[in-house]
Amino acid sequence: MKNLLFFLAITLSLQSYAQISVGGINLSNNKSQLYTITTKKGKTYKTKKYGMKTALKFKEIKFKTIDGDKKTLALSQIDKIVSTGKKDRHNFTEKYIKYSKTKSDLMTEVISGKVSLYQRSQTTYNGNSGSTFNTSTTNTNVNYYVIKEGQNIAKYMKGNNIAYGKFKTNAIKFFSDCESLVTKLKKNKYKRKHLEEIVTYYNEECN
Secondary structure (H helix, E strand, C coil): CHHHHHHHHHHHHHHHHHHHCCCCCCCCCCCCCEEEEEECCCEEEEEEEEEECCCCCCCCCCCCCCCCCEEEEEEHHHHEEEEECCCCCCCCCEEECCCCCCCCEEEEEEEECCEEEEEEEEEEEEECCCCCEEEECCCCCCCEEEEEEECCCCCEEEEHHHHHHCHHHHHHHHHCCCCCHHHHHHHCCCCCCCCHHHHHHHHHCCC
């Protein structure tokens, strides 16, 4: 799982870099990879690649279906994108997740269950066009969100940005309906690095 998440973080980082520089990228680096895009209305499309534009007021993706039809969809129309390929790192699901009252984004599903865990990667690109040499820097933020069945907004749990609060405090509050898990968190048996184990424990051991 850690290798998969590392691959996805790099892939999404490259995706974001391309969005800013050229407005889209072929996300597939494997000829066997296939994306199945499902809209919230239940329509499905299959494509070998798609590009994403985020500079617009309304974020959208563009792709050509395996039947040759060109399509443009707003991200808000998408329920999920399922990637399949020969290797494990090519098999993952992205969903359009709301993480605040006004903000949503495509996130990679890490765990699905009573509590689902999602990874959101975002890269900013800074170019220095005024320099004698063409220099640029990139900064990637990888953040993790959790959401319980029946909830509409995912809760930030951990990531590069520590301004959102301490992990332990957030975790104890979010998982407060599972006494045994709260006890483990308070005794530091579970920490930031154990987020996947925490979510799995809740799904398997908590009512």
